[in-house]
Amino acid sequence: MKIKTFLLALVLSLSCTFLYAQKIHVNRVDPPSWWTGMHDPNLQLLVFGPKISETRAVINYPGVRIEQTIHVASPDYLFLDLVIAAKAKPGTFTIHFKKGRKEVATYAYTLNKRVENPKLYQGFNNSDVIYLLMPDRFANGDTTNDNMPGMLEKVNIKNPNGRHGGDIKGIEDHLDYLKNLGVTAIWSTPLMEDNMPVYSYHGYAMTDYYKVDPRFGTNQDYRNLVQEAHKKGLKIIQDMVFNHCGTNYFWKNDLPTPDWYNEWPKFTRSNYHGGVVSDPHASHYDYRHMVAGWFDTSMADLNQDNPLVANYLIQNSIWWIQYAGLDGIRQDTYPYPYKDFMAKWMQRILKEYPHFNVVGETWFSYPATVAYWLENNRNKDGYHSHLTNVFDFPLMYAINKAFNEKPGWDTGLARLYDVLSQDFVYSNPMKLGIFAGNHDSNRIFSSLHENLKSWKMAMAFLMTTRGIPEIYYGTEILMTGEKAKGDGNIRKDFPGGWPGDKMDAFTPQGRTPEQNDAFNYLRTLLNWRKGNKTVQFGKLTHYIVENGVYVYFRSYKGHKVMVMLNNNNSKPVTINMDRFSDDLKGYSKGKFVMTGKIMELQKTMTLPAKSPLILELIR
Numbered sequence: 001m002k003i004k005t006f007l008l009a010l011v012l013s014l015s016c017t018f019l020y021a022q023k024i025h026v027n028r029v030d031p032p033s034w035w036t037g038m039h040d041p042n043l044q045l046l047v048f049g050p051k052i053s054e055t056r057a058v059i060n061y062p063g064v065r066i067e068q069t070i071h072v073a074s075p076d077y078l079f080l081d082l083v084i085a086a087k088a089k090p091g092t093f094t095i096h097f098k099k100g101r102k103e104v105a106t107y108a109y110t111l112n113k114r115v116e117n118p119k120l121y122q123g124f125n126n127s128d129v130i131y132l133l134m135p136d137r138f139a140n141g142d143t144t145n146d147n148m149p150g151m152l153e154k155v156n157i158k159n160p161n162g163r164h165g166g167d168i169k170g171i172e173d174h175l176d177y178l179k180n181l182g183v184t185a186i187w188s189t190p191l192m193e194d195n196m197p198v199y200s201y202h203g204y205a206m207t208d209y210y211k212v213d214p215r216f217g218t219n220q221d222y223r224n225l226v227q228e229a230h231k232k233g234l235k236i237i238q239d240m241v242f243n244h245c246g247t248n249y250f251w252k253n254d255l256p257t258p259d260w261y262n263e264w265p266k267f268t269r270s271n272y273h274g275g276v277v278s279d280p281h282a283s284h285y286d287y288r289h290m291v292a293g294w295f296d297t298s299m300a301d302l303n304q305d306n307p308l309v310a311n312y313l314i315q316n317s318i319w320w321i322q323y324a325g326l327d328g329i330r331q332d333t334y335p336y337p338y339k340d341f342m343a344k345w346m347q348r349i350l351k352e353y354p355h356f357n358v359v360g361e362t363w364f365s366y367p368a369t370v371a372y373w374l375e376n377n378r379n380k381d382g383y384h385s386h387l388t389n390v391f392d393f394p395l396m397y398a399i400n401k402a403f404n405e406k407p408g409w410d411t412g413l414a415r416l417y418d419v420l421s422q423d424f425v426y427s428n429p430m431k432l433g434i435f436a437g438n439h440d441s442n443r444i445f446s447s448l449h450e451n452l453k454s455w456k457m458a459m460a461f462l463m464t465t466r467g468i469p470e471i472y473y474g475t476e477i478l479m480t481g482e483k484a485k486g487d488g489n490i491r492k493d494f495p496g497g498w499p500g501d502k503m504d505a506f507t508p509q510g511r512t513p514e515q516n517d518a519f520n521y522l523r524t525l526l527n528w529r530k531g532n533k534t535v536q537f538g539k540l541t542h543y544i545v546e547n548g549v550y551v552y553f554r555s556y557k558g559h560k561v562m563v564m565l566n567n568n569n570s571k572p573v574t575i576n577m578d579r580f581s582d583d584l585k586g587y588s589k590g591k592f593v594m595t596g597k598i599m600e601l602q603k604t605m606t607l608p609a610k611s612p613l614i615l616e617l618i619r
């Protein structure tokens, strides 16, 4: 019996030892790599693997120490707070995961060297014009990636809400086109993995914040795109979404903590009323539904009040800036995440990259609500966003109406004047991103009833008033689309972007005469703007709209640009220049920007019907 007991004990002990030493698989560590020489020495790793929480992490690497290990509700996660000392050298080290004295898993983690390059991370500014494109709809440069293993949605070019196959290669192939057009920065809607079964083309339900969607390319392809763009003098702005992630994110069936998402007893949609976040009279009910309600059934509402979620998002943005060499970020649905977290995020970015820019999607009808979100704004509730740039949605609404209307007290071009006259609410109105349309609005040519003259006026205004202009892909070839007809209608494929396309609008031969007229007009305007500091940075002085004519000046270091917009459909208008004598003092001539012709300034000037005139004033 004693021997039997001994054998049993031996077997048990061996099997325990075997179980004890059983290997654990580390599925994932986020961020996937990091850098030495960062201004903030802290790094929090999310480690994901079955029962990883039963282990103890050990790192033996000079300059790197684990300050704290955080256990969460799910046993499949460990959060490691590392401190990376200034003396830490770049290299790959092993994270040892131990049970008792036995090692059950290892993970090789790489620290790269942060290279200080004065040309990188400098942000965008008023010298830039941003080109917004949707990668799935711009150009299909590589048809072999249209369908990829493991990706749920397959290409279906006939479905306006399906994937059409555009990709990073398609963008890279047309960098020269964009450079020639005269834009200086590209904002692509999200390129990260969106492995949702439907509507995945838009990319706003990301299922991996650290991985480019394989149907767009690879992380390395994206990094190459940034480098190629930089060689041509083009900046890259990445679209990020912190409010929500796709419900198919890897953690979907195993959330680290029960409060990882803002959970509700049953699906609860956001009320989309972003204004309640700054509204001094808002009810808590509305506020809670606004920020904690879900944007859509496919988009899980992340709880940035959980510091682990907050760190995950903050580090992700820094990882991309550093990895890809980004020039800026456009942040989606800006008022929807918790605003204190967003301010913390901005401060963290600016700590690492003091000249970097982020532009927020601040979709409001009124300037005051937009202004609330811009850095240095004196908000009465004390909120300071630290957000460097916001989008001027009130001006977008005005542009979409002004050129269609007859002159009136508050209609026609008075709309533009009235919006700009409220600039006193902004800490700095030059920081506004200005645009006539984006991927969620009517295309401007459709808003303007396909009137080319109105379109030229809208473009002339956009490129000469204050702010940082953005144009939506296809604007230059008069693409049409109406939001009321569905998102697909305003997100059509760029003609010529697909093999076999009948027309190639990337080339003059593939454009209609009207498209070439528009393209050449915008190209001339953009390339002039690119070299003109006065129109980029100059002080705006405008005059009340009279007889349907809006006149304004941009002044910069003794240089002046004069802009006259005559919105009268049928009649030329003769204006008396005396009204502008303060601004015209000392100038005798003007050069027409579009033609290069020079004229003597007269007492009166006749403006052709429905047209813009832009003059560089000459002493």
Ligand code: CA
Residues within 6 Å of the ligand: 140, 141, 142, 143, 144, 145, 146, 165, 166, 167, 215
């Ligand atoms: Ca493709």
